[in-house]
Amino acid sequence: MSDVARIAYIDHSFHRTTRSTEFLPEILRRHGHVVDHFWDDAWQGGPPIAWSEVASHDVVIMFQSFCRPDHPYFRQAHPNVVYIPMLDQFGLWRGPIYNLSAFWEPFQGSKVLNFSNALQSMTTAFGIASHFVRYYQPVNARPVPARQGLHGFFWLRRELQLPWQTIRRLIDGSRFDSFHIHLATDPGTPPPRLPTEEDIAKHHITTSTWFENKADLEALMERANVYFAPRAEEGIGQSFLEAMGRGQCVVAPNHGTMNEYVLPGVNGLLYDIHDPQPLDFSDVVRLGARARESTIAGRAMWERVEEDLVRFILAPSETLYAARYQHKFADVQVDPQPAASPAAASIPARLRAFVQRHAVFRSTRFIWHPMVRLARQLLGR
Incomplete structure (x- = not known):
């Protein structure tokens, strides 16, 4: 080369x-x-x-x-x-x-x-x-000014994975001074179930669906000091890494990659997505500050x-x-x-070759492969 x-x-x-x-x-x-x-x-x-x-x-x-x-x-x-x-x-x-x-x-x-x-x-x-x-984004030289009280932000992207009802369970027993929910779901996701009138009044909830200018959404996110991660799992996790860099306390499911960056009680909070329980939000300002420090150190390591x-x-x-x-x-x-002739080839071999050629079957393997295994067991193959 x-x-x-x-x-x-x-x-x-x-x-x-x-x-x-x-x-x-x-x-x-x-x-x-x-x-x-x-x-x-x-x-x-x-x-x-x-x-x-x-x-x-x-x-x-x-x-x-x-x-x-x-x-x-x-x-x-x-x-x-x-x-x-x-x-x-x-x-x-x-x-x-x-x-x-x-x-x-x-x-x-x-x-x-x-x-x-x-x-x-x-x-x-x-x-x-x-x-x-481990990837870290560049961190803004100026942190977002720390806000007293509780101010939440949640982008409701996947109703079937992480709905508002899960977040509501996490904040049960707490009262947020403000809470914004961005209602912009991913393609193919069913419409979200909205907060009740009681939830809206208790946590001072506001909502949005679309912003022509991304900067308007970013300005809204910067008002929060508690950022609720929007997905059950991430590839890298650019959105929650941005929140950590802003100095916000990230609250996320205890799954990758969030649990590879967030140490619960040190620089954020993690929870069991299958059994969400109320969390302690009394120390979110300190957790957000530690989150920002960890991203600054992480970015320096990334560059090295x-x-x-x-x-x-x-x-x-x-x-x-x-x-x-x-x-x-x-x-x-x-x-x-x-x-x-191709017809003489074994059916399993032909199926494997077909799956390898077509991305849609590879990406949905977790759905159909268990059925294939069950069929093999029933047929004794």
Whole structure:
């Protein structure tokens, strides 16, 4: 590879609007490399990114989205593939409902970049060369002035995961001086159940549904000193990290990645989403101040390890598996297809191949795979 690397950056097209993943291409460009963006729109019926579009690049980075070559393993198609998973794509907060070994098998011999401790443990357990780094955003030099009393903010995004009724249970026994609920649910989410008149009067609740200018929403969030995380699980968690950087006390489910940043009673509060109980909000000003301090320290650490991150991305996969991986990298051969007709192939093998080709089936595996396992047990296979 030349000193300047050409990097294909395949990303979920939803991030094109949020720009929440742009920090990585910015780092690579700052180090002098060329980054070509490829936005994957397959999740909403658009065409997937063809492997032929990225195969000639020196590095292929896939951020949550996939770009599959015509090989069982990525290492057979390219010497430097980096996959970046997001913790929330696996639905682990629901419990261990399926085995992930089949999901990770194509990445054997390639590399995984993790922004979550949980994912780092998972991928290293599968023997995949992995690098872990904890992301922190730049922190505003001036903290939001601390407010006395209790002032809450909750973005109600997912009614089925984290409704107002859960938040209401957490604040039972407390009285908020102000509480704003932003009623802008994610696509496909049912309409939210609104607070009762009694709740509105008790906690001085105000609501909003839409802001033409994002700065207006941010100004509203800055009035709070208690920020209720809006999701049961996060990939990185940009929104609650912003709240910590503002000096707010983050209240979040005890799931990743929130519980990798928030230490309950130290720099925030965590709770059991399956059994929410009233929380003690008497020390939120101190917890918010500690949250800001932790993000400042975290950002400094992120900047110190930037060189290591770039080296991991540029290193050919084979150098990270030297003398400790059982499969060959050079001259890897794909077993030829049998001469028999496709109909003669085993049904399970054909189903596996079909699932690998289509992202929608991979992403919904947690729904249909338990039924497949049950069918196998019933059939004795």
